Amino acid sequence: MQRIAFKMKLNKGQKQAYKARHDKLWPELKQLLKEAGVSEYSIFLDEYTDTLFAFQKVSGNNNSQDLANNDIVKKWWDFMADIMEVNPDNSPVTMPLEELFYLD
Template sequence: MQRLAFKMKLNEGEKAAYKERHNQLWPELRQLLKDNGVSEYSIFLDEETSTLFAFQKVSGQGGSQDLANNEIVKKWWDFMADIMETNPDNSPVSIPLEEVFYMP
């Protein structure tokens, strides 16, 4: 099991919309993540900077960031593009973070 972390950027004033959309996460997206080894996925918000911090527990070598060619993922990106910083293909700008401490 590996632990992955990355950060993204939420547009100002979009906290409520972001939370609401994730509270209603599409069942097919949830299943896709689980089928691809994502057993836990948390996202935290630093409201001072609008930075989203994401954490995943993943079996295998991949994670949600490796599903870029999946149509469900592309549809989700399109759905989220109006409230967060995105790349030209609507994928969220996502910066991997290095783990520098872990206490099991």
């Protein structure tokens, strides 16, 4: 099992919209993530900087970032593009984070 963490950037004032959309995560997207080996996925918000911190536990060598060519994922990105920083293809701008400590 690997642990993956990354940062994203939420647009100012979009906390409630972001939470509401994730509270109603599409069943087909949830299933896709599970099938890709994602067993845990948490996203935290630093309200002072509007930085999102994401954490995943993943079996195998994949993670949600490897699903870029999937139509469901592309549709989700389009749905989220108005409330966060995105790349030209509407994928979230992400910055991988290196794990420096883990207490098991």
